[in-house]
Amino acid sequence: MIRFLPFAIFILLFILESLFVELFPVRFLTDGHILVPRFLLAGILLLTIYGTKKQGIWYGLLFGLTFDIVYTEVIGIYLFMFPLTAYFVSKLMKILQTNIIISTLVVLLGIAVLEVLVYEMNYLIHITGMPFLQFVNLRLLPTLIINFIFLIIFVYPLKKQFEKISEQIA
Template identity: 40%
Template sequence: MNKNWLIPIFTIIFFGIESNFTNFFPSFLFSENWVFVPRFLLIFFLLQAIYYDEKSAYIYSFVMGLVVDIVFVDILGVHLFWYPATVYVISKIMKSVHPYFIIVTIVSLFGITIFDFGIYAFYYALQITDQSVQSFVSERLFPTLIMNFTFYVIVFYPLRNYFKKIKKQRDEEKGMFQT
């Protein structure tokens, strides 16, 4: 049985969780200046590109980038560009290394860093933000990486196993129809 239909469901679930996460996150436990930004969709897309299919990860990241821009951002194109661009860079890096947990973790955190710096640079260039780089790194990027690392550790094995399973099914189905 083909379980590809779970990918759009996971995408919608992660979008919903990411959208509402800050409403329920106990930020009072941490510094007042820290800003935690969930990047759950990005983690999902990166794992999809690494363990299942790059092309579908590009498509989903493009579509969801557009949705995020329409729903949350006044400027179309920020997430529309950075989601697929980050997936592309990370998938190219992963082609030259083994997809072990620690390596994928480091590369995924690097992907989140690329993504956040890209969005920060875009907003800084348009003068939407005047936050200094040092302030951005200490108050936003660092807390974001910590929070997303925690999420990553929780979802890594279930998502990796799911993507490997449906990739194996897809490859077996492809092999059945070749002569």
């Protein structure tokens, strides 16, 4: 049962992202800013930090493919980027302390890296023509802010769950 708990958490985060996009009144609060919830990626990165690197990368592959199938026109961007970001975070956490503040900042860095890499891929294949500075102002900064708020609320409960799961599986 405990082995399926991360999967259930990630399904819930996947659905929560969709609900956030549908129900949050972004149009009334911002002037063209794009808020991208990356709750699923934040959960995967927290699992990578507080669980195991292997779990984080596997869930990154699984949910990256799911994300590509459901949301994108190009299969493979998130399939490749989610596990790559998890791997990057696991290597970064080997040299940093594992506390909630550092973990939150590293997860935000992982989200920023993902956003920039996805922007660059979309720019490269001409899906977007938005200049980089406009991307930073209209999408990257609001995305980091909304995900920071999510992390402030959920980092501790997710940390506790992933540590508990990691202990019981090991």
